[in-house]
Amino acid sequence: MSLLIATTLDDALAALAAGARPIAGGTDLVVGARHGKAPLPASLVAIDRIESLRTIDRSADGGLVIGAGVSHHTIETDATIGAEWSALADASALVGSPATRHVGTLGGNVMNGSPAMDTGAPLVVFGAEAELASAAGSRRVDMATLWVGPGRTSAAADELCVAIHLPARALRSGSAYLRLEYRRAMEIAVVGAAAAVTLTADGAVGSVRVALTAIAATIVEVTGLTGGSVADVAAAAQAAAADQATPISDLRASDRYRRHCIGVMARRAVEAAARRAAGETIAIPVNRAVGIGMAAGATS
Amino acid sequence: MSESIDRDLTLSVNGIAYPVSVDTSRNLLSVIRTEIGLTGTKEGCDDCECGACMVLLDGQPVNSCSYLAAQAAGREITTIEGVMDGQELHPLQRNLLEEGGVQCGFCTPGMIMSATALLARTPSPSDEEIRIGLSGNLCRCTGYAKIIAAVRRTADEA
Ligand SMILES: Cc1cc2nc3c(=O)[nH]c(=O)nc-3n(C[C@H](O)[C@H](O)[C@H](O)COP(=O)(O)OP(=O)(O)OC[C@H]3O[C@@H](n4cnc5c(N)ncnc54)[C@H](O)[C@@H]3O)c2cc1C
Ligand code: FES
Ligand code: FES
Numbered sequence: 001m002s003l004l005i006a007t008t009l010d011d012a013l014a015a016l017a018a019g020a021r022p023i024a025g026g027t028d029l030v031v032g033a034r035h036g037k038a039p040l041p042a043s044l045v046a047i048d049r050i051e052s053l054r055t056i057d058r059s060a061d062g063g064l065v066i067g068a069g070v071s072h073h074t075i076e077t078d079a080t081i082g083a084e085w086s087a088l089a090d091a092s093a094l095v096g097s098p099a100t101r102h103v104g105t106l107g108g109n110v111m112n113g114s115p116a117m118d119t120g121a122p123l124v125v126f127g128a129e130a131e132l133a134s135a136a137g138s139r140r141v142d143m144a145t146l147w148v149g150p151g152r153t154s155a156a157a158d159e160l161c162v163a164i165h166l167p168a169r170a171l172r173s174g175s176a177y178l179r180l181e182y183r184r185a186m187e188i189a190v191v192g193a194a195a196a197v198t199l200t201a202d203g204a205v206g207s208v209r210v211a212l213t214a215i216a217a218t219i220v221e222v223t224g225l226t227g228g229s230v231a232d233v234a235a236a237a238q239a240a241a242a243d244q245a246t247p248i249s250d251l252r253a254s255d256r257y258r259r260h261c262i263g264v265m266a267r268r269a270v271e272a273a274a275r276r277a278a279g280e281t282i283a284i285p286v287n288r289a290v291g292i293g294m295a296a297g298a299t300s
Numbered sequence: 301m302s303e304s305i306d307r308d309l310t311l312s313v314n315g316i317a318y319p320v321s322v323d324t325s326r327n328l329l330s331v332i333r334t335e336i337g338l339t340g341t342k343e344g345c346d347d348c349e350c351g352a353c354m355v356l357l358d359g360q361p362v363n364s365c366s367y368l369a370a371q372a373a374g375r376e377i378t379t380i381e382g383v384m385d386g387q388e389l390h391p392l393q394r395n396l397l398e399e400g401g402v403q404c405g406f407c408t409p410g411m412i413m414s415a416t417a418l419l420a421r422t423p424s425p426s427d428e429e430i431r432i433g434l435s436g437n438l439c440r441c442t443g444y445a446k447i448i449a450a451v452r453r454t455a456d457e458a
Contacts, residue, residue: 001325003305003370011302023371030327031348031366040325046371073360097436098414099354099361185435186349 004045009052009133009162015045016158017135022047024069025103027096028112053107053162056080062168065131068107068161075119076101082284085166086276087122087175087194087269093285094118094177097185107161110143113151113218120147120219121194122177124211128166132159140165147218172206173198174276176269176286179213180261182252184287189214190253191262193241195269197233199277205233208270215245215262222266234270241266309373313338314382320369328372329353329364332379340380340409344438351437354410355379361417361436380409383416391457392416395450403441411437415451424455 004020006012016022021041023029025048033040047053053069056078064085066075072092075081082089095101095109095118109119110130120143129140132155146153155161179192192213200206210222222240225233242263247255272286282289307321311328313336320335329346332355333339341364344352348366355364356378383390389397392412396402401411411434418425418433425433430451431444439447 001323003324003368004302005305005371005373006302008302023368026368026371027348027366030368033325034327034347034366044324044368046368048371097351097361098417098433099351099363099436100348102360103362103367185432 001040002043005049006045006047007049007051009050009160012045012047012050012160013133013135013158015043016160019043019157020045021157022160024048024105024108025071027100027104028108028114047160048105059165059168064166066106066164066166068105068110068163070106072096072101072104072106072109073098075106076284084169085122085126085175086282086284086286087125087177087196087273088119088166090177090285090287091118091122091192091194094179094181094187094189094287100186106164110146110164111153111155111161113147113149113153115150115216115218116189116192116214117219118177118179118189118192118213121192121211121213122175123164123166124219124221125175125194125196125209126166127209128164130161131163131165133162134159138162143219144221149217170198172200172277174273174278176272176276176282178265178269178272178287178290178292180265181287181292188252191215191245191247191258191265193262193265193269195237195266195273197270197273197277199274200227203278204229205270205274208233208237208273210237210241210266210270212241212245212262212266215247215258220244230271230274234267234274237270238263238267303373305370305373309370311336311369311372311377312375313377313379315376322369324368324370326369327365328355328362328367328369328377331369332364332377338379338381342406342409344406344410349438350407351410351414352407354413354437356413356417359417359420361414363436378413378416380412383412390416391454392419392450395453395457396447399446399450399453401442401446401450407437407439407441411439411447415454418451419455419458423458425451427452
């Protein structure tokens with residue numbers, strides 16, 4: 001195997017054009033290879049030392065551009081992301097352990113394409129886009145067209161995800177991501193749900209988006225939700241999520257249990273997002289604040 | 301400058317540069333233990349689950365069993381052998397012994413590396429922050445309470 005440690009984007013894109021596969025933190029790629037899932041590629045290009053992939057910048061329209069090489073630890077502790085794109089911080093804060101969060105990147109999470117990826121549902125409810133670059137140029141795709149199946153994306157082999165673009169946050173809006181987990185560390189979502197809510201001036205839900213983790217072959221957005229009182233919208237999200245989920249049974253949960261729990265997660269995500277939209281501060285990750293994964297008797 | 305690695309690389313471990321010649325698919329843990337000969341870092345699960353293999357890379361915790369050695373070239377690696385001050389135990393080592401946070405000791409090097417990274421970032425952690433800081437490290441013996449007490453005591457003494 002050969003490894004190029006790239007320090008510039010151009011070098012990395014040239015290596016991809018010549019057939020190398022990218023590695024960022026390796027927390028999916030190396031661990032997967034050790035599990036025998038897929039052998040390590042013969043030619044790898046390490047992208048973790050490309051400074052331009054590790055920046056977080058405010059865009060002209062008030063949105064945010066997060067470099068693909070930004071770690072979960074940085075996202076979890078970034079004040080702007082925590083305040084304005086809270087669901088993403090909620091998600092990154094749940095990934096693995098401190099070591100996984102320092103090494104693992106947003107780009108790796110998104111491009112690995114697991115239906116259980118925690119950052120995926122938050123990115124969908126924000127209407128985020130992935131910026132893909134190759135030696136031939138770059139393009140932006142929305143998340144729904146990026147993921148085409150478990151572990152598969154629509155990116156070409158020579159395309160690198162360089163950044164995730166988040167649109168500006170609307171006034172009176174808030175977001176949250178929750179997941180069901182059996183342990184509070186080193187865990188994969190049993191199911192998870194993200195919600196982004198914008199309130200009207202009188203505190204009702206004006207618009208809402210909900211997306212679901214680990215209940216289908218890719219992250220899916222719940223359809224058919226409209227505004228109304230927070231309680232009505234949360235109940236509608238619960239029913240629609242359970243209805244639209246197409247979960248599998250595996251050793252971690254049965255399809256029936258996943259279907260029930262995804263409804264609960266969707267309702268709680270809407271409720272927490274609405275509280276944040278109303279100006280309440282709920283600590284990152286919201287999982288702990290609602291009592292998921294707390295030790296018996298402990299309070300948040 | 302981008303650098304292409306085929307076999308030869310230099311790893312800086314505890315401030316000492318070690319040239320090694322290995323297949324670039326090798327994990328950092330195996331190179332530290334069998335090429336460099338520092339066996340304080342343990343292999344528990346070899347599967348990125350238990351944290352026995354935890355080392356610091358530029359001060360941040362990394363599961364060395366699941367990290368390519370070649371990706372660590374040019375960075376500073378700290379292992380358990382690097383935490384003592386001469387013959388003086390590191391305060392975390394001393395407090396783990398005094399609090400009874402060590403039984404078989406297999407998890408201890410990894411625990412100390414995670415705790416070192418935690419205390420560097422958060423000098424006065426809450427018990428909750430200590431638990432999160434150590435959440436990537438499993439211990440089959442102690443039941444964790446005494447490990448948390450040892451980290452708490454180290455923070456309080458500092
Ligand atoms: C113990 C443990 C716990 C975990 N817990 C969670 C969890 O709770 N939630 C969760 O979502 N994930 C979890 N993961 C999975 C993993 O840590 C995350 O998906 C992480 O974000 C992957 O990032 P990485 O930089 O390590 O990716 P890598 O392993 O380096 O790459 C993953 C894949 O993406 C490709 N790739 C990487 N970067 C790019 C890029 N910029 N452009 C194009 N392709 C790219 C690689 O070629 C590879 O195919 C866990 C992993 C471990 C080992
Ligand atoms: S040996 Fe690396 S995590 Fe267990
Ligand atoms: S002391 Fe034996 S595993 Fe922790």
